Amino acid sequence: MDGVGGAAEPVLSLAPHTKNKKTFYNMCGIFGVYNHKEAANITYLGLYALQHRGQESVGIAVSNGKEIMTYVGMGLVADVFDRNVLSKLSGEIAIGHVRYSTSGSSELRNAQPITVKCSVGQISIAHNGNLINADRLRKKLESGGSIFQTNSDTEVILHLLAKTSHSASGIVKGLLQVLPQVRGAYSLLILTPESLIAIRDPWGVRPLCIGKLNSSYVISSESCAFDLIGAKFIREIDPGEIIVIDKKGVSNYFIPVERENYAYCIFEFIYFSRPDSKVFGQTVHMVRKRLGHELFKENPIPADMVISIPDSANSVAIGYAEASRIPFDTGLIRNHYVGRTFIEPKQSIRDFGAKIKYNPVKELLNNKRIVVLDDSIVRGTTSRKLIRMLRSAGAKEIHLNISCPPIKHPCFYGIDTPTEKELIASTYSVNEICEFIEADSLHYISLEGMIRATGMNGKDFCLACFTGKYPIGRG
Numbered sequence: 001m002d003g004v005g006g007a008a009e010p011v012l013s014l015a016p017h018t019k020n021k022k023t024f025y026n027m028c029g030i031f032g033v034y035n036h037k038e039a040a041n042i043t044y045l046g047l048y049a050l051q052h053r054g055q056e057s058v059g060i061a062v063s064n065g066k067e068i069m070t071y072v073g074m075g076l077v078a079d080v081f082d083r084n085v086l087s088k089l090s091g092e093i094a095i096g097h098v099r100y101s102t103s104g105s106s107e108l109r110n111a112q113p114i115t116v117k118c119s120v121g122q123i124s125i126a127h128n129g130n131l132i133n134a135d136r137l138r139k140k141l142e143s144g145g146s147i148f149q150t151n152s153d154t155e156v157i158l159h160l161l162a163k164t165s166h167s168a169s170g171i172v173k174g175l176l177q178v179l180p181q182v183r184g185a186y187s188l189l190i191l192t193p194e195s196l197i198a199i200r201d202p203w204g205v206r207p208l209c210i211g212k213l214n215s216s217y218v219i220s221s222e223s224c225a226f227d228l229i230g231a232k233f234i235r236e237i238d239p240g241e242i243i244v245i246d247k248k249g250v251s252n253y254f255i256p257v258e259r260e261n262y263a264y265c266i267f268e269f270i271y272f273s274r275p276d277s278k279v280f281g282q283t284v285h286m287v288r289k290r291l292g293h294e295l296f297k298e299n300p301i302p303a304d305m306v307i308s309i310p311d312s313a314n315s316v317a318i319g320y321a322e323a324s325r326i327p328f329d330t331g332l333i334r335n336h337y338v339g340r341t342f343i344e345p346k347q348s349i350r351d352f353g354a355k356i357k358y359n360p361v362k363e364l365l366n367n368k369r370i371v372v373l374d375d376s377i378v379r380g381t382t383s384r385k386l387i388r389m390l391r392s393a394g395a396k397e398i399h400l401n402i403s404c405p406p407i408k409h410p411c412f413y414g415i416d417t418p419t420e421k422e423l424i425a426s427t428y429s430v431n432e433i434c435e436f437i438e439a440d441s442l443h444y445i446s447l448e449g450m451i452r453a454t455g456m457n458g459k460d461f462c463l464a465c466f467t468g469k470y471p472i473g474r475g
Contacts, residue, residue: 028112028128028414029053029221030208032095032189034196034245036216040089042229043096046218047077049225052274053128054098057111061124063193064091068122072111093196095189097126100416110152113191118162120171123192127154128206128221129185130414132473137182157182172244172253175199179242179255183472185265185413187237189219195246202255203263203472204239205413205462207279217245222277233278263462263471267415269454270404271312271375282455285315290453291403291445292319292373299443300324301371301399307331309374309386310358316403317373324371331365331372331390332358354385366394376404377433378417380424384437391438400439405447406430409468417465 029050033042040062047058058080059072069089073080077098097112115124131137134153137160142148146159160181164174171192185205190197198219200208211218213231220226223233237243239262242253265272268279275285295316306328308317321328335357370390377383383400390398406425410417420426424433434442447466451458464470 028100028126029098030095030126030128030187030189030219031097031221031225032093032126032191032196032198032219033213034093034217036092036094036213039092039094040086042213042216042218043094044077044081044086045229046220046225047096047098049228049274050098050221051077053221053272054100057099057108058097059111059113059126060089060094060096061113061115061126061191062089062091062094063191065093066193068115068124068191068193070113070115070124072108072113074108074111093191093194095124095126095191095196097189110150112152112154113189114150114152114155114158116149116158116162118158120161120164120174121192123158123161123171123190125154125158125191126189127152127157128187128208128414129201130412131156131182131184131186132412133183153184157186157188171195171197172242175242176253176255180257185263185472187221195244197245198237198243199255200237200239200241202240202257202259203462204280205263205265205472207268207273207277208237209278210234210237210243217250219243222273222279224274224277227276236278236281261471262460263413264456264460265413265415266450266454266461266463267404267465270450275315280454280456287454288313288315288403289319289322290455291450292316292321293323294449294453295373295401295403295443295445296320296323298446298449299401301401301441303369303371303397303399305329305331305364305368306371306373307365309372310334312375313373313403316375320371320373320401326371329364330361331370332360332386334358354382354389358386358389360389360393362393365390367396368394369397370395370399372398372400372439374400374402376407377402377424377437378407379422380433380437383439387438397440399441400434400437400443402442402444404450405444405466406433407465409465411465412470412474413462413464413472415465 031046033039043060057074058077061070113124113126131153134156137156141159160178161174186201187206187208188199211226211231211233218231226233240255244251264280269287273279273284277284306317306321306326308314408426
């Protein structure tokens, strides 16, 4: 683990971490604060609210006006940071990051924020997203003499910025020169000794918003972090917007990139964002309830009970129950304290991975016809285990409804997805998937129904994982 202090020293790799790719994983969450005497503590709380966006590593960088101090570690926010660590991170400007690796392996050296000293001075960066042309840019930079400390695509932006001739005071000029060169998804927070800079890519793939906490400004991936610290939500940062907060106040600029439409990631509604967040101008909980309404319109099923696969499908199940007037109940209990690893007994337990996370309420499910709501099916193996679990609990009929269309293509914009051949819907029909997962019926929401539930223009979404049409390209 890095100690408190100035920045980027090579770090020994930890033991390899094997990811469980039975579902999609979002990459990161970022949080920043300007002009607060407890900047590190406020950032800690902001990251705590964003923990669902990444659980592999966490870091905070703080400026005292002269230098940047950085502390990063592997694990959850509350495990890495304690009072002793936070007390050493003194300053009134800070940025923080929680990470799930999509580009770059799960190692301490890839934890963010990344802090370096370069031609523009001392600088720290935190990134949510994925650059599709990072490999090509990295090779070009390395051929020109750049030496990389990590294998994260985020460091590419730092090296490009270091190649500009602008000083720290002219960092915006450097960014306006660098950012048109990178393609993909990026919501960025940049910390200099005297300023906080927030950037959202021109397609707006990942969310980013700005708020006010008394006389302080706060930036977050999701608005739910503002609620925890008592900050007022101001607005979402526009796609392509650069916001600079310093002693002069707040100023904004725009990245000179042409595009026809936005490319908002629709999985922010389906899975990633917390239901109490406002994303892309919509409250996530309300969008998910409307997904449930649409599912019932498309697939009305006579049943005794509606349940969800907790937690991302809870709001969808409530919506389905509202529309169908079938009672909603908690048929599965989720264990929220399952970490990244656990010890399985030597004597094998069938479907142990699913059982350690979920447990059915048998008295509730016995001899019932149930409609089950879930957010997605990736490989199908987890769905099959859950169906078997519900069947063992006594469910008479199990009808699975999914709040997104079949996922047939991988993501290149910051979601960790299996390869196309590993996605069950890319190879098998809905009927074949239904037979594999052992449900009585299976229904995916239609593309049109999903878009209708958002209340937004479908042209402004990235739907590549369903359609194979990538709005920013593949690399």
